[in-house]
């Protein structure tokens with residue numbers, strides 16, 4: 264599960280079936296999977312993707328290098344970070360900050376405005392960062408607030424993430440043959456993983472072409488760098504392998520990218536847990552029925568609203584990322600003497616929204632574009 268006091272531990276504790284099990288700490292994703300292969304653990308919970316920081320390379324690498332892992336369950340948590348220090352340490356005395364690189368990416372702005380002179384020291388996990396602070400090896404750690412009590416630290420800042428609504432996706436992985444955890448009424452996903460030799464953007468260009476195929480419209484492809492000439496790819500297809508559309512997408516992917524290995528089909532998570540739900544889980548007050556992945560029944564307004572809230576959170580997170588990318592393009596273009604607006608590109612974007620969402624999509628595209636580049640001068 265990773266060391267104690269991580270979001271990964273929270274993800275594991277959120278599963279009712281983990282209630283009666285003893286949890287085994289591991290420093291890295293590779294170590295957690297090694298516990299599974301040695302038979303010391305039945306399954307390993309691994310963080311795989313964050314809406315702000317992207318895929319987690321260590322996890323993808325560990326999955327690729329493992330004999331034949333399968334995913335048995337997925338959990339999604341919204342993440343909020345705190346800056347943890349030894350009690351009584353003022354921000355002005357913070358010279359070094361540690362945490363997982365993914366956490367660092369999500370709090371960069373806060374750190375540069377509140378502790379501008381502090382040096383970032385990457386750690387294999389946020390909990391290891393907190394341990395370093397406890398043992399005096401570092402002044403502060405970026406971690407979940409729940410880690411403070413575990414390491415005898417206090418928060419010098421809470422809710423320090425630059426974007427609200429960020430969520431991390433975790434996969435519970437086991438060896439092939441392990442029983443899938445049935446979640447009645449839940450949607451499923453089928454994932455594939457592989458490592459490919461690739462110079463510069465070769466693989467990305469290949470995938471962009473492949474993505475245009477009608478079988479792959481719903482598939483999500485995540486590529487991460489794994490050294491200068493190597494890339495890791497995680498492909499997620501909606502549905503189970505016994506659904507024809509899923510089988511077709513998986514078949515086409517494996518045909519086009521030999522070496523892409525299936526991680527199996529599993530119950531997918533829709534619900535993003537709120538911090539209060541999570542704190543109940545971490546303090547052991549969760550009920551055994553606290554199943555986070557069940558799809559709401561058609562008449563269940565409360566559950567449907569929860570689903571809408573979770574979807575809105577993802578939309579807000581995605582919009583924040585879009586705003587940052589858009590502003591960067593505009594900055595570069597204007598730096599080269601160009602205009603803020605590229606109307607050809609805007610037309611193409613608007614068309615895409617209208618084609619998939621109908622007329623209302625055009626209005627959404629206009630609002631999104633206006634948010635990203637300001638009002639167009641008429």
Ligand SMILES: O=C(O)C(=O)C[C@]1(C(=O)O)C=C[C@@H](O)C=C1
Nearest residue numbers: 589592593604605608609635636
């Ligand atoms: O793609 C670009 O060139 C951008 O500047 C980004 C963007 C957008 O937000 O999508 C913003 C302004 C331009 O008029 C077109 C598109």
